[in-house]
Amino acid sequence: MAKVATGIRRMAKITAGVAMSHIPAIGAAVDQGKTEEAYWEPVFKGFEFSKTWIAAEKPDVIFLVYNDHASAFDLSMIPTFAIGCSDSFEPADEGWGPRPVPIVNGHPEFAWHIAQSVIQDDFDLTLINEMTVDHGLTVPLSLMFGTPKEWPCLVIPFAVNVVVYPPPSGQRCYHLGAAVRRAVESFDEDLNVQIWGTGGMSHQLQGQRAGLINQEFDADFLDRLASDPKELATMPHIDYMQHAGSEGIELVMWLVMRGALDQDVETLHRFYHVPASNTAVGHIIFKNRAK
Amino acid sequence: MALEKPYANIPGTTIFDGDMARRGYHLNQFCMSLMKEQNRQRFKSDQRSYLDRWRMTEEQKKAVLDRDYNQMLALGGNIYFLAKIFSCDGQSFEQAAASMTGMTVDDYRNMMLSGGRTPHGESGDGDQADG
Numbered sequence: 001m002a003k004v005a006t007g008i009r010r011m012a013k014i015t016a017g018v019a020m021s022h023i024p025a026i027g028a029a030v031d032q033g034k035t036e037e038a039y040w041e042p043v044f045k046g047f048e049f050s051k052t053w054i055a056a057e058k059p060d061v062i063f064l065v066y067n068d069h070a071s072a073f074d075l076s077m078i079p080t081f082a083i084g085c086s087d088s089f090e091p092a093d094e095g096w097g098p099r100p101v102p103i104v105n106g107h108p109e110f111a112w113h114i115a116q117s118v119i120q121d122d123f124d125l126t127l128i129n130e131m132t133v134d135h136g137l138t139v140p141l142s143l144m145f146g147t148p149k150e151w152p153c154l155v156i157p158f159a160v161n162v163v164v165y166p167p168p169s170g171q172r173c174y175h176l177g178a179a180v181r182r183a184v185e186s187f188d189e190d191l192n193v194q195i196w197g198t199g200g201m202s203h204q205l206q207g208q209r210a211g212l213i214n215q216e217f218d219a220d221f222l223d224r225l226a227s228d229p230k231e232l233a234t235m236p237h238i239d240y241m242q243h244a245g246s247e248g249i250e251l252v253m254w255l256v257m258r259g260a261l262d263q264d265v266e267t268l269h270r271f272y273h274v275p276a277s278n279t280a281v282g283h284i285i286f287k288n289r290a291k
Numbered sequence: 292m293a294l295e296k297p298y299a300n301i302p303g304t305t306i307f308d309g310d311m312a313r314r315g316y317h318l319n320q321f322c323m324s325l326m327k328e329q330n331r332q333r334f335k336s337d338q339r340s341y342l343d344r345w346r347m348t349e350e351q352k353k354a355v356l357d358r359d360y361n362q363m364l365a366l367g368g369n370i371y372f373l374a375k376i377f378s379c380d381g382q383s384f385e386q387a388a389a390s391m392t393g394m395t396v397d398d399y400r401n402m403m404l405s406g407g408r409t410p411h412g413e414s415g416d417g418d419q420a421d422g
Contacts, residue, residue, distance in 0.1 A: 024384065025383065025384065025385070028383075069371040069374070070319070070322070070323060070369065070371040070372045070374070070375070071326070074319070074320060074323040074372075075312060075316055075319050075320060075323075075372075076320070092326075093326055093327075093328075094326070094374075094375075094378065095325055095326060095331075095374065095375040095378030095379055096378045096381075097328075163307065163369065163371055164307055164308070164309075164312055164369070165298075165306050165307055165308040165309075166308070202407075202410075204304065204408075205370050205384060205388055206304070206305065206360075206364055206370040206388070206391060207303045207304050207305055207361060207364060207391055207392075208302070208303030208361070208391065208392055208393065209301070209302060209303030209304050209392075209408065210303075210388040210389075210391050210392050210408075211388060211392060211399060211402055211403055211407055211408040212407060212408045212410060213403075213406060213407025213408060213409075213410075214410040215406065216410075217410070237298075238297045238298055241298050241301060241304070241306065242298075242301055243410060246301070246304050246305075246306060247370075274403070274406055274407055275403040275404065275406075275407055277383070277384055277385050277403075278384055278385060278388050278403065278407075280407070
């Protein structure tokens with residue numbers, strides 16, 4: 001193992017967890033310069049703290065948990081968990097041309113390291129060397145970093161299937177987060193790593209029940225994500241689908257993020273707003289308490 | 292033994308499981324083809340003949356031509372795949388969702404602005420949702 005002159009082992013470390021919705025219309029609002037319009041202004045206001053915070057935190061790498069929305073993966077292949085091991089990922093053309101955002105740069109050595117560690121820890125990942133990334137990944141970057149010429153850090157995309165039923169359970173996602181943390185902390189490089197969980201909150205995009213929002217469910221989810229994630233992780237799929245809408249199931253991805261942090265965390269920021277298009281926007285930032 | 296489908300009775304909701312994915316395979320793969328600009332052009336210039344290149348049922352093709360999204364969902368379409376059709380038509384998710392609820396876009400938008408569709412009586416467990 002590489003050692004620095006002082007004898008302290010170099011180590012990558014997860015310093016914070018961030019969760020947020022990844023609504024495509026938010027990306028369109030950014031791309032079309034509509035962020036100050038009355039409809040969108042409250043959404044972006046909720047990320048002002050976050051932008052200032054992350055500019056000071058300067059993460060080196062973001063392990064970004066998201067889902068692909070029939071962009072990189074069609075029905076010919078449906079990986080439950082897939083890690084992006086490439087050195088770059090182009091924004092996908094989702095049907096109206098690719099978003100005009102910078103190319104996302106990866107960290108292949110670190111991604112392969114995490115894959116090896118996590119697979120040996122019993123989570124069977126799919127390894128992806130070529131893929132595009134859609135709004136699920138790029139909208140969170142826009143919300144946290146605005147519109148820079150280049151993204152200010154490297155990103156390891158981690159795609160979770162929440163499109164074809166069944167997605168992985170909340171429990172599985174939570175345990176996976178812990179495995180990701182072990183993987184990160186065994187990498188011999190001093191890296192400031194953040195883990196992001198994206199998607200949600202309550203929403204339903206399809207059928208006669210489209211437009212469903214459940215503010216009580218969402219508030220309770222945010223509370224328990226902070227205070228009792230272990231119990232929250234046991235919530236079955238049906239509860240998400242019934243109470244938070246068919247697409248509310250995306251919230252299982254927030255549990256990957258939460259599983260990678262300490263049990264006891266400090267909530268630095270919490271934000272909630274309805275609506276953005278069809279969806280309840282939720283956002284939360286956690287930091288492990290200093291020991 | 293049959294798998295349990297506790298989600299089968301959520302009103303106004305189709306869960307895209309293996310049965311739906313099998314039924315809608317070719318419909319959804321047709322949708323994916325619209326990710327390419329040249330295919331979008333071909334589709335727009337002659338929808339019927341473009342659809343005839345896919346192994347879709349006549350019912351599925353008709354639902355696409357009618358832009359009947361609820362029918363497409365019932366025939367195995369998945370909303371993220373169907374999004375390629377309405378994007379190709381220049382429609383937003385909000386407009387498409389409104390059409391599925393039978394509301395006008397304005398009414399739907401106003402419902403969302405006032406907090407969205409309330410879960411009470413809509414959760415499908417035969418009870419008031421309590422969150």
